[in-house]
Amino acid sequence: MEVLAEINWGIIAPIIVIQMILMIVAFIDWIKVEKTNGPKLLWLFIILLITTFGPILYFIIGRKER
């Protein structure tokens, strides 16, 4: 626990916040979109369980244009 206390959270917090925003935006988009490439439920797990890369993958290949 001492190690955790030593870390300057002012430096690390923005990264976590950014990751959260990315995940939330992907999640909102996932709710709105009717169909995805591949099973829709699978993409939910990818977005929520794989940090950073999950949402990016969803935006690049998961989204179906129109």
Next chain:
Amino acid sequence: MQWITLFQKETKENWHNKKWVWVPIVFTMITIMDPITNYYLPEIINMAGGLPDGTVFELPTLAPEEVIMMSIEQLSMFGVLIIALMSMGIIAAERNSGVTEIILVKPIRYRNYITAKWTTLLLLVWLSLFVGMFLSWYYTNLLFGDISFLMLLQIIFFYGLWLTFVLTVSVFFNTMFKIPGLVAACTILTVIFMSIINMIFGHKLTWFPNQLSAHIQELVITNTVSKELIGTSIITLSLTIIILFAAIVLFQRKEIF
């Protein structure tokens, strides 16, 4: 007027598919990773068990100039990859789904259609580059040492030219092929091919577009804009305009339905 309508359609669409949000965020993650991990490197090594006792190994102290150039190097790899992947469908996918036909049955100039798409992409990439590099600059100043804001703007400006070149290549392949995956592959292969040429003939071709980041490094260290940097920028810019023009011509030739 027609151009503005098309441009608005594009910006709205990028809002709809959230590109205005996720591309800047991804660029930021790419650029700030290096300053932060390098700052915490001693602690990370300790947590992983530390160096064996008695090792004589000093971790090099990094100058702020080196750190901010690390962000640029990361962008040259992952940033280019993201640009290629997120722009692979801007025209190709529309042609596949038939939207292009719907748009182009109206008397729309191909020139306007392509440049509206290109401008939107340009804005998106420059915005992302600015946000990403600004935060990298912030962390560099916080953790390593001072770099002036003016220097940051210069870095963004010159490096933006390289990214502009990459996105224009992507637009060009978009007009050439209908399969998005093929477009991305061709864009990435072009960049790889150019960097191989740069590796082999780089010492002779000092004005080759791939040399931009090397010249930017010089700029950051010496604080002067070199003749090579200006030359490379002009070459990169001219190539960008030529490729954009070629894309419009190619699109006109192909779109005789």
